[in-house]
Amino acid sequence: MLTVFFVLAALLVVQSLIALQDGPRFLAFVRRRMSEPLADYAPPATLICPCKGLDEELEHNLTSLVEQDYPNLEIIFVMASGDDPARAVCERVAARAQRPARVVIAGKPEGRGEKVNNLLAGVAAARAESEVFIFADSDGRPGPRWVRTLVAHLSDPAVGAASTFRWYIPAGDFLSGLQSAWNAPAVTYMGEWGRNFCWGGGTAVRRATFDEVDARRHWAGCVSDDYMLTRALRAAKRRIVFVPQCLVTTHHATTWSKLLEWTTRQLLLTRVYEPKLWWPGLGVHVFYCGVFVYGLGLAAWPRLAGDWKASLLIVMTLLGISALSVAKGAYRLASVLLVMPEHAEQLRRTWWSPTLQAALAPFLMALSFLLSAGSRRMTWRGVSYELRSPWETKVLSG
Secondary structure, eight states: OHHHHHHHHHHHHHHHHHHHTHHHHHHHHHHHHHHSOOOOOOOOEEEEEEOOSOOTTHHHHHHHHHTOSOSSEEEEEEESOTTOTHHHHHHHHHHTOSSOEEEEEOOOOSSSOHHHHHHHHHHHHSOTTOOEEEEEOTTOBOOTTHHHHHHHTTOSTTEEEEEOOEEEOOOSSHHHHHHHHHHTHHHHHOSSSTTOOOOTTEEEEEHHHHHHTTHHHHHTTOSOHHHHHHHHHHHTTOEEEEOGGGOEEEOOOOOHHHHHHHHHHHHHHHHHHOHHHHHHHHHHHHHHHHHHHHHHHHHTOHHHHTOHHHHHHHHHHHHHHHHHHHHHHHHHHHHHHHHOGGGHHHHHHTTTTTTGGGGTHHHHHHHHHHHHTSOSEEEETTEEEEEEETTEEEEEEO
16 A cells, blocks of 8 residues: 555656646746837727626725826726626726726626626727727736736737736735635746636737637627637637736635635636646646545554554655645745735735645645536626536526
8 A cells, every 4th residue: 555655646746846847937937028128019998897896995906907007098897787886986986087987887698697798898888999908807906007018918910819817915814825825826827838818807909809709709608708718819829928027916815615616616617618628637636635635544544553654754755745836836926026026025925825825725726626527507796607518608696
């Protein structure tokens, strides 16, 4: 049984070392990207931000959008209902904006997700002169040159979209730190290779490209705006550029129930919209956690209890594997410190989240994979859906 464990552990070490390579590769990518001059490309643009409910510090988040350092930018806040409590905040922010800003009411969705319905209403309402669409989320707070930096990466006609991702800054407690650690691997998943995807909270796309790839048709019956926009661009062989300088900070505390609902929803969307990514992810994380459970059970097994050397060797092996996760987390933190110097104090104060808690994230990941395997139903911001296929969604309630 010891032999079986060490064979499995050796395979896990190899797997972890392969995964670790993404860390230095991403750090090198960030340094190169930050040293590149920004293109002088800033055509008229429309930023569309779907809203629902009162996100934590919503007014500050929306204010960061209307105060972008961009010469010709229109802001559209979209929500499903005029009774949404976010409406008053959006109208207040729009009223004091020094640029065109307004609220659009999209109405309740039929056969697609509420966020997607809001985005389509925002696209339809955009002014005719705008050449670029920027999609943002209401729970993030980008820096003042966020739009300018994203849009500048569309200067190359071969680029289909420029996108970024979120970075959760923990509130200082264990759970928000675990949420941040769980989210962090998606950042280093991207870079200069062909696996980049569009993230709904931070993507810029030319209006002409949006029309050419028939994005409206891809959004017509879906819940996941980002996965389906990615699919549309890939089908048209249009490149997606990842812009690490535009990482969006998100701040909010969480609970066990909220955390599991969020992680399970993310992976259910992946299972439905990107199964080629979901299946390997399931296998990798179940294998990782299985080796740990097997090793700890073996170390505590009565027949080995008297052999403290064997038990110690097992525990040390597992700690060594965990250290590889911590090392990759350290590379992520070093990369984020480069692109978010304005948040350096917060990032250093919560250094333990992307590093030490990275060793715990695979267990939450494995649990979330298993929970996402059991159903195609999910609830997102109070609306329940059945995801019948990437192209077909049934709105159940809300």
